Amino acid sequence: MNYAPRSFREFAALKDMLYGSEETVEASAQQSSGFPNLTDKLMERLFSAALPTMTEASTVSDRTLAERLQDQKNRPPFSVPVMARNFTRLNSRVGVIFNFQYRMFRIFTWRKTTHTLSFLAVYSFVCLHPFLLVVLPFAFILFGVMVPAYVQRHPPPPSPLPAFPVPSTGPPIADAAELKPVPELSWDFFMNMRDLQNMMDDIVKLYDAVVGLLSRPTNFKDEQYSSGVFLTLLVLSTVLFFLAPYIPWRVIFLVVGWLVVSTGHPLVRRALIKSHETYLSPKERKLAGIFSQFVDREIVVDEPPEIRHVEIYELQRQHNIDVDEWDDWLFCSSPYEPMSGVRLAQQRPQGVRFLDETLPPDGWRYVNDSIWKLDLRPEEWVAQQSIVSVQVDSGSKWVYDMTSDQRRGEWRRRRWTRACERQSVTEVV
Incomplete structure (x- = not known):
């Protein structure tokens, strides 16, 4: 029988029953630093029985696991209470990252055209004048953090007309805005859990896509094909090494940036999808066939054994x-x-x-x-x-x-x- 909590209070009670509240988890973690509790002992027994020995693991992962264990020898070992506590603490503080992610998503999908054009204007200035990269962090702290914080403490007087938020003069009126962890019984905490869940799925999909794209050309499972890719990249690297000083990189980055951001516009995206299916896909298959024929004809890897x-x-x-x-x-x-x-x-x-x-x-x-x-x-x-x-x-x-x-x-x-x-x-x- 499956049970789904119907409210945040039931959800908090279920979490406390499974993992303990944050206070009890922290107390048990402090106690486990001196004497491991029953849960840690049970999990240690289960892992020691299920995991292979270090000798077997080192042959499979080429000693990577042993190096990670050596690097993390001064860190706390795996513990269910510590894992639950750290997950709760992370979930109550990770909202800032997701807010930044959503803002960038709105910019690249043209939700507000003025915001996207402003971003492209700043990007254009940086491409044409790369020294502005040094100024950007300080400008962000000034106008993205400190000015809104000052306006928060000195809110403008109410007005029925939309106007630029000019801060009020005089002493502070409102309290200063502080970044605090969101409480567990809040919509922010629940939304952070949802976003964290979806982000993990996005990371898995991105990892699988990158591995699927790069495995065959780079891992030499098909030595003939990987040798062709290696030879092509070697020639391109050599050519770029000599021609790079004469290439107008500022204009290239400017044009490429505008093209990438433009592909996020709904109209452009629909047109690109349609043209890709109609025109680009056949050409991609044709180029892949030409490259495969070149590899089969010019690259021979049937070498005698050493x-x-x-x-x-x-x-x-x-x-x-x-x-x-x-x-x-x-x-x-x-x-x-x-x-x-x-x-x-x-x-x-x-x-x-x-x-x-x-x-x-x-x-x-x-x-x-x-x-x-x-x-x-x-x-x-x-x-x-x-x-x-x-x-x-x-x-x-x-x-x-x-x-x-x-x-x-x-x-x-x-x-x-x-x-x-x-x-x-x-x-x-």
């Missing part, structure tokens, strides 16, 4: 230095030289017993016709890795440990390599 060589070191150990017998030990990813960190920490090497058990790195695979090849130039990889305290046997290709008395040690190694190619996303999945 190929690199992986290395593995075969380690052998000599138990009796008086007998030239060596035991196969294992294959590991490091040469296990005398000055390596693993040797200095007196740790055993880690690896596999047989060469066929060696796996390629994640995201790679062995080339089909490749085999393990012995590195016939051990001097090169010894020099590249700056390995010291070793002796290179050019004949057998083994690299021996050297002791302080210039004798061979108990370990020797040689390097094997094999070609690998990077796997594509479809192959990995």
Whole structure:
């Protein structure tokens, strides 16, 4: 059974029953700062059971979630009472933003022609004289905030004729206007809730529209199409880099601003909708077809996979230095030289017993016709890795440990390599 409150008093009672009043919510929030209440404990249990672990989340969002948690570590954690209190406080103060939004909406939709033309006049002056941008904030504070506030305290005398509101002389007559949070049992509070609800829907629609418009050209899911867009933007950026100083930007911004505001006029808007369906839509489809043909014809992304060589070191150990017998030990990813960190920490090497058990790195695979090849130039990889305290046997290709008395040690190694190619996303999945 669904219940809808029939008055503001019933609505306030229902809100207090679900979330608590502002006083009780604030008191519970203050209490929860020392000891978490039952609601916070319950919500924490639910979220900990439903949400993935940090390890799983970091792989999905590329550590963005971990960075956000680190940045917000000094802020209060999620709490239902705090959320309810902050929503109430925001809803009682957000009316200023919606009033500004409605005023701009009336200007761009030509509700009052004089207001729209005044806005265009100010915009024209700013386009022709950009230094006025520095003056605009101060002019807005003077004539948009302080002058109305003064007229509020010194209201003009009543007159049956419409006239310019000249403030009265003498001491203040009325109280000063102050921006205060609207009470919960008021139409302003209810209208703010409605506008906040609709604004959230507008943000979602705008987000979906922007993502739908930019995803295919920019995310390289279709590499051929995104490469064409990238090439086009690169050429345009290069051309504009050299031609931008010679372009009359003031006139362009002036004309574009007037055209954008003019499209909000009801007559112009209806004409644009009709002409778009009749003339522009076929041309847009034709241009999209021409661009797609250009991409299919000129851009080729069928590149061969990247190929690199992986290395593995075969380690052998000599138990009796008086007998030239060596035991196969294992294959590991490091040469296990005398000055390596693993040797200095007196740790055993880690690896596999047989060469066929060696796996390629994640995201790679062995080339089909490749085999393990012995590195016939051990001097090169010894020099590249700056390995010291070793002796290179050019004949057998083994690299021996050297002791302080210039004798061979108990370990020797040689390097094997094999070609690998990077796997594509479809192959990995």
